Amino acid sequence: MKSKFTILICFVLIFTFFVSSTQLVTAARKENEKTGLIAMYNPSGGGFLASIALKVETSIYYTPTGFNPDYNFVEFVVQTSTLKGSFAQCGGTMNTISPLKMGGTEITLRPDTFLIPDDGYARDILKSTRDGRQKGTYTIESSGQFYPNPSTCMGGGRVTSTFTFYNY
Amino acid sequence: MKTKKIIILFSGLFFLLVILAPMALADDFGIGNFFSEKEQKLEGVNSSDVLVKGENFTITQEEFVDHKENLKMIYELNDISLDVSNEEVIDQIVENKLLLKVSDEQGIEVTKNDVQEYALQTRKAFEEENISKELKQIHLELAKQLNVSPEEYFTHPDVLKQYEDVVKINKLVDHMELEGTLNDKYSLSDFVHDLKVENKDTLNINKQALEQFE
Numbered sequence: 456m457k458s459k460f461t462i463l464i465c466f467v468l469i470f471t472f473f474v475s476s477t478q479l480v481t482a483a484r485k486e487n488e489k490t491g492l493i494a495m496y497n498p499s500g501g502g503f504l505a506s507i508a509l510k511v512e513t514s515i516y517y518t519p520t521g522f523n524p525d526y527n528f529v530e531f532v533v534q535t536s537t538l539k540g541s542f543a544q545c546g547g548t549m550n551t552i553s554p555l556k557m558g559g560t561e562i563t564l565r566p567d568t569f570l571i572p573d574d575g576y577a578r579d580i581l582k583s584t585r586d587g588r589q590k591g592t593y594t595i596e597s598s599g600q601f602y603p604n605p606s607t608c609m610g611g612g613r614v615t616s617t618f619t620f621y622n623y
Numbered sequence: 624m625k626t627k628k629i630i631i632l633f634s635g636l637f638f639l640l641v642i643l644a645p646m647a648l649a650d651d652f653g654i655g656n657f658f659s660e661k662e663q664k665l666e667g668v669n670s671s672d673v674l675v676k677g678e679n680f681t682i683t684q685e686e687f688v689d690h691k692e693n694l695k696m697i698y699e700l701n702d703i704s705l706d707v708s709n710e711e712v713i714d715q716i717v718e719n720k721l722l723l724k725v726s727d728e729q730g731i732e733v734t735k736n737d738v739q740e741y742a743l744q745t746r747k748a749f750e751e752e753n754i755s756k757e758l759k760q761i762h763l764e765l766a767k768q769l770n771v772s773p774e775e776y777f778t779h780p781d782v783l784k785q786y787e788d789v790v791k792i793n794k795l796v797d798h799m800e801l802e803g804t805l806n807d808k809y810s811l812s813d814f815v816h817d818l819k820v821e822n823k824d825t826l827n828i829n830k831q832a833l834e835q836f837e
Contacts, residue, residue: 498693506748
């Protein structure tokens with residue numbers, strides 16, 4: 456009977472820890488998303504005007520009681536739509552503005568330039584170079600630029616996502 | 624004496640107007656000329672002459688010339704000399720045709736709504752303020768070719784057909800990702816490569832006809 460009770464207690468403790476840690480991670484994310492349209496010219500099929508939607512998403516991870524070094528990073532995601540198939544030929548490089556600035560301090564971007572994969576989804580995680588536990592207001596700005604391969608397509612543009620985060 | 628001065632001044636202004644007006648009205652990038660030249664070249668080609676015959680699809684000489692001339696314009700606007708061989712141009716067209724063929728085989732369906740959504744997205748993209756002058760000029764020329772206004776371009780049946788193909792291929796890729804055919808280890812580029820290798824023997828290129836476009 457006693458051992459059953461111990462097992463139950465252990466189960467409750469593990470469950471509580473699991474739920475609380477999940478909530479901790481869930482609660483620790485702030486994000487900003489911006490989608491812009493990029494105009495293009497595609498030479499195939501007689502030549503036609505085309506477009507892609509470029510989404511720039513910036514997220515910051517932090518614990519509810521302030522920054523925790525484990526969660527102290529900025530995630531930067533650039534995603535494009537309509538870049539598959541016939542547009543794969545147009546996929547060139549996507550550049551992000553480097554260095555990014557967070558609260559006036561530079562954040563190292565890694566890597567600076569990356570090729571858009573076939574699914575049009577590029578992702579990069581940035582590690583903050585400053586001690587994120589410092590309280591204050593941070594403005595994070597990140598941009599995704601799309602440059603099509605100049606030998607096969609025309610167009611391009613930039614989408615910028617900006618948001619202000621207050622570390623209390 | 625005063626009248627003489629006024630006449631000289633107005634003559635000078637008129638002369639400047641005559642000289643500068645065509646320069647101001649002409650597009651700076653030669654895009655208008657490109658479209659006229661392309662039209663002339665296409666007039667010299669029989670639209671029904673087949674250049675490449677594949678399984679369930681053909682590429683006409685007109686399609687080939689059209690695509691090559693479009694590439695040429697993009698190269699020139701980017702100050703790069705055209706270093707794409709005829710075979711590479713054919714390769715690009717074949718790639719698209721093969722993906723459309725697979726889409727049909729897989730039963731990929733595109734609704735009218737899908738096409739209209741893409742047309743609307745593209746129209747919005749071209750209404751953005753930061754759009755380049757070159758793209759604006761191309762928009763005008765494409766609309767002129769179809770005898771419609773720039774706004775009507777996005778609802779023209781020919782354009783909607785082009786958009787249908789774009790959406791269809793996108794849907795095919797989505798479908799293949801969902802069913803796991805495309806994944807981290809086997810990308811769309813791998814699939815396209817294999818598709819071309821698989822269909823290589825079924826392609827019949829009229830090499831004699833191709834030589835005239837060198």
